[in-house]
Amino acid sequence: MTISPYNRNAQAFFTQYQSLNFEQVHRDWISQLNGQGGLALDVGAGSGRDALGLAERGWDVIAVEPASELRRLGQSATSEKTIQWMDDALPELARIRKLSYRFDLILVSAVWMHLPPTSRQRAFRILTELLAPSGLLVVTLRHGPGDGERQFYEVSRAELDSFARQRAVIPVLLSDVRQADELERKDVWWETAAYRLPDDGTGALPTLRHIIVNDNKSSTYKLGLLRTLVRIADSSPGLILNRSDDWVELPLGAVGLFWLMLYHPLVLKHRLRQAPGAAGYGFAREDFYELEKLSPLDFRVGLALSEEHAPVVMRAIKVASANILKNPAKFTTWPGTNRQIFEGGSSRFPIREEPVRLDKKTLEQFGRFRVPAMLWDTFSRYACWVEPAIVNEWVNLMGSWEIRYSMDTFHQALQWAEGRRDTAFVRKMVEGQLSSGSVECVWTARNLRALSYDIDHCFPWSRWSNNDLWNLLPASHSANAAKSEKLPADSLLKAARPRIIEWWQRAVVGTDRESQFFSEAEAALPLLGSSPTVDCVFEGMLQQRLRLKNNLQLTEWLGM
Structure with a gap:
């Protein structure tokens, strides 16, 4: 996209955009808002005029603008409103996607003509993946000659409609899709295309239900892995290493660490079976049982471990991580197939007898673990609903192996170690x-x-x-x-x-x-x-x- 002209002439563009108001520019589709509010994404926010117009209607807005000088002016002009500004751009929207938000409205105004044709299909797919159920995507198209400084490409609504059919989003009929240029530039006119997502479009929730309820389980490991990932997505989203269209990549050590925090009370405090029979557990070697001297809160993310405890915790994470890759990750598959849902690989590194901090860099040393992006987004957005479903199935599973304890005991043992409200x-x-x-x-x-x-x-x-x-x-x-x-x-x-x-x-x-x-x-x-x-x-x-x-x-x- 053309960015440098917007930086060189930031004040001129800011003044030009601010000479028009939100209603003038977007009167053809504003009725689709129906007086509602929600979370909106303004892509190519420019001066912040449209972000401000939405914020004044009760929307929370994330304004994306890649031109730093224009973004600075826009941020200053909207500082009193609920608007978060970010440096990001189509087609990737890489930083936005790391947040795992789903937007009720996405506005792409006066941007699409800057995208090369080879990038547009991917950009449209990414935009639709960011929509919440029933979310609205609005794209305004500029037709006519360029200005000699910025790069413009020809655009068409027919192209967008073809992308929409591939993404199963529904075109929204607007009363007046063609508009004259409000700045009265010769031979320039505008067209608006709007699309709505009928549902979440991902299949994530049915997949999760299959794993939680229907999938065969010879232990609690599959449930343990799911709950571990839900916990990371909800409490530690900053641990993400990379995100692509299809995958979210995490430090394998973080998965192993949260796993240990989860199983520590179940095995070491409550002595509850995590598989039928009296066999041991692949992740519970000598170092895991050494953790009985500690609370799960003593080795949570971000804390420093002493020379005495660091090697024990690090070795326990290493064994747990290897067991996760060999067992639940390997045998958790897409419904009706033998294809693994989760992927990962371990790394070799020496564990030394020295203090260590359990930060992102340390946890990455163990290797990397990959989660399908659509499942990760569901973990992040719906953690408060997904986790109770996992816990309920876990209780039922333990109850089928051990009848001596009440359901209350199982639920108590499965409470996440939050610590106390300590200030x-x-x-x-x-x-x-x-x-x-x-x-x-x-x-x-x-x-x-x-x-x-x-x-x-x-x-x-x-x-x-x-x-x-x-x-x-x-x-x-x-x-x-x-x-x-x-x-x-x-x-x-x-x-x-x-x-x-x-x-x-x-x-x-x-x-x-x-x-x-x-x-x-x-x-x-x-x-x-x-x-x-x-x-x-x-x-x-x-x-x-x-x-x-x-x-x-x-x-x-x-x-x-």
């Missing part, structure tokens, strides 16, 4: 800062020295159990009580940005907690990258806030 260590950090200066409430900017204060889980613990350092923030008692279990609104979180970042810089950066802070954020927050900064962490928080709002439908808090 004591961050409270000590606040007290340390107060002893030498002042600390502000992140939500109200009031000085906490003269107030009773709390440590607030920015994203509520009751709905997303996360005790990471980045999620624990100093707040006045009154603000924390008012916020309660609500999610901070986008505008409120953005307004608190300077205070949140100042808190991190004072209390965390440059201390012995810094590595833990960034390792936890790298795993839990999407799109953080390999060289995170506190600004990157905050941008990741904005994306995670939007993800929680749309996946869990949380109530928002607008502040005091």
